[in-house]
Amino acid sequence: MSPISIVGAGPGALDLMTIRARQRLETAEVLVWTDSLIPQQIANVVKDNCEKIKTSSLTLEEILLILIKKHKEGKKIVRLHDGDPCLYGAISEQICKLNDEGIEVEIIPGVSAYQATAAKLGVELTIPDITQTIILSRAEGRTGKPKEENLHRLASIQSSLCLYLSARHVEEVQSILINYYPEDTPVAIAHRITWPDEWIKVITLKEMAQTSKEKKLTRTTLYIISPTLKIGNNRSKLYNPSHSHLFRPC
């Protein structure tokens, strides 16, 4: 029997899906998809006779019942998540239970929202002498976070900080970050990046909450707080003539 394919849809644009993801969708007999986070155009890639099941109003138990039942029927199943499934996809609880049932699972990676946002801005998030670190995290919200990962601690590094699932908590987020990053640090706000109605703007940290409120952003919004968003002239060692390495010895 085929394994259940947990597929990353990418950020929303059809042509930002991997070839492998598209192939799994095109051959799926059952599509179980996160409809609140994925545009319809991605779900439309499946065949006309593929059964489509939306999960936005379902519990984990209800989703698992469907996956297990359809798998027993011998169907090719795609469980579709937005972006890359390893980030905030709640796939771990699904994989554990499916494995308990003796069902194999494969994961097809996808382009995450932070990558699509950086690409749209035409920037690198790891610039020598500015930061070599990217943190992917979120505001605590109702889910909570391990206390060692609180925003104070993450912000104190002053790296490129990508915040998922944080728009509803933006005032609190800004009030914490401003203690660690200069208030004129650039912040990219990306709403539905690569969707037909995408909206993206780079503002300063002190404007982060106000801009989000004015735009009424609550969902499908990613923030990148990073000193690298200021365009500079910082060059890498890798391509510097004074720096030798295996492929370019002195």
Ligand SMILES: C[S@@+](CC[C@H](N)C(=O)[O-])C[C@H]1O[C@@H](n2cnc3c(N)ncnc32)[C@H](O)[C@@H]1O
């Ligand atoms: C449940 S998480 C899943 C993240 C996803 N697995 C990824 O790798 O992008 C949903 C959050 O991801 C971010 N997100 C996902 N797609 C996005 C998009 N197209 N534009 C902006 N933010 C997005 C938002 O912060 C949203 O609230």
